[in-house]
Amino acid sequence: MTRTPTALVIGGTRFIGRHTVTEFREAGYEVYMLNRGTHENPFADADDVTHVTGDRTDRDALRDARDAADPDVVVDCVAYYPADVEAAVEVFADVDGYVYISSGSAYGREEIPKREGETPLCPCSDEQATDGSAETYGNRKAEGDRIVFEAAKRGVNAMSVRPCIVYGPYDYTERLDFWLDRVATYDRVLLPGDGDNVWHRAYVEDVARALRLVAERGDPGEAYNVGDRRLVTLREMVELIADVMDREIEIVAADGRELAAGDLEPDDYVLYREYPHVLDTCKLAALGWESTPLREAMERTVEEHRDSDRDGSEHDPGRDAEERVLGVLETM
Template sequence: MTRALLVGGTRFMGRHTVEELLTHGYEVTTFTRGESGTPFADRDGVTHFEGNRNDREALEAARNEVEPNVVIDFCVMHPRQIAAATEIFADADAYVYVSSGSAYAEQPIPTREDATLHDCTQEQADDESMESYGPRKAECDRVCFAAAADGVNAMVVRPMLVYGPYDYTERYDYWLHRVAEYDRVLVPGDGDSLLHRAYALDGARALRIVAERGTPGEAYNLADCETMSLGTSLELAAEALDTEVELVHASERELAKHDVSSLDFPLYAPTPHLVSTEKLASLGWESTPLSEAVAKTVEEHLESDRTGEEIGPNRGTEETIIADLTD
């Protein structure tokens, strides 16, 4: 039986990856600090190793106990972390690092894996802020490539914005809650904001496929094969909820009257970012149809207590702007 060690793996895409691996006959161990609990406490085929990924001895102990064939690393945030991990797991059949579409400095449409990545200063490499997130992830990619050049079976997967069941970020929940609860929803701009997304269950399948079939030293973009604008994602949500909703559009000028910006809304992107998924598809991967992906996301949202209300404009402000625009 193939043994997989997931560094991270108890939340969101990691959670789906555990299920994906179990379905395909893997024996799975998650390595986390244990702070957010584990949904797999009573699952056959899943064990947990508690430790801090910054503790080299803990990672080495997990390696020695599990002897993993496959390592999937979800929680690399600094180049020093991936440098240590690619040394510790150098003998694994596959080490898959979960990077980000934010690593790209240039974003041609579509963005292919050989597009220019961000530079990263030493100060950025050690930083913790979101401002340095893209440069840090880009530098982690380069460390991974260097390890592959030295003989480690290391590969990079670059997801775009991930959505789906159990999304603790609540970015899409903000909008799903609005569509489920109200007849009119305020949308920045014309609703055509286009940021390529990746359905979490497809991401889980992609990580398994890359581990099994990917080429060391390569990067693979991860995103839906179809794209949906912000407006389309709300229309699909309304369809899944079997409801009707009026999308009320507001320009930047109209929002500014109420001290609101388009950037205050989750999932809004001022410029489109679309990536090519051709390399991943060449390994036999394909994505879930958008209507099905959104319906599954909506189904889990309704069972949760997530509303996303803390991460966007409050409903009172939204209703005031809607009234100004429609009354």
């Protein structure tokens, strides 16, 4: 009798982890999840998903999950500090594949595109390694990568996946929800800059597929970028949202001087980035990975957004301020 393969997902209930559990289930795996149980479990009624309660920062909890699942592969969705990765590569040293979710933020130099093994990673000081601020996120992720690389030299089947900005159903960050709500609510949508800035994004189901493929086919000690194979500007993204929603909108771009009329700056807008952020995904594609067509990905994203109560309001620079900018632009 052929043994059913087992995957352990550290995390697993919210966004990337939730889609990763689904990806492994659909690929025929029995799935275990390790998390604290503080969020609703969408797989509570699934016969092929077992929840192990524990804190991933507790090494004993990692061991308990390992012993319960006897996993073939492990996907680590919530390793935010180097110490988390250090513990994981020790506890899961004997699995067929340990995959650490790093980030495109780990790259320490602005260049187009950013390539695995070529573009330098961010440094990470002892202070940054334990600092929980957003400013040190890339530093901490980069240090996790280096720990993975060193573990592979010791014979651990450890690999890294570096997503760029991830979007899709169940995105609790609400970054894209802000733009979805803008298009759904207003006939005139204000864009920062010229609207042509590029911040590489990755559809979440494609990220989950990448994690499985790397776990199954990746080379230990390697990192793999993941992002949409077709990049779009901010303007093109908003146009796609409008098309999927069947909305007729006017897109109005405003540079820094024009935004100042509403005491706004381009950086006040989520998913705006002055310098293009682009990841080379050829290495991942060589494993057989493909990305979902953009329209299809956006259709799924919009459908779930409409069923949710997310509106991205935490990212809102203020519609009253935008109206002042739009009023000034009308007189120019």
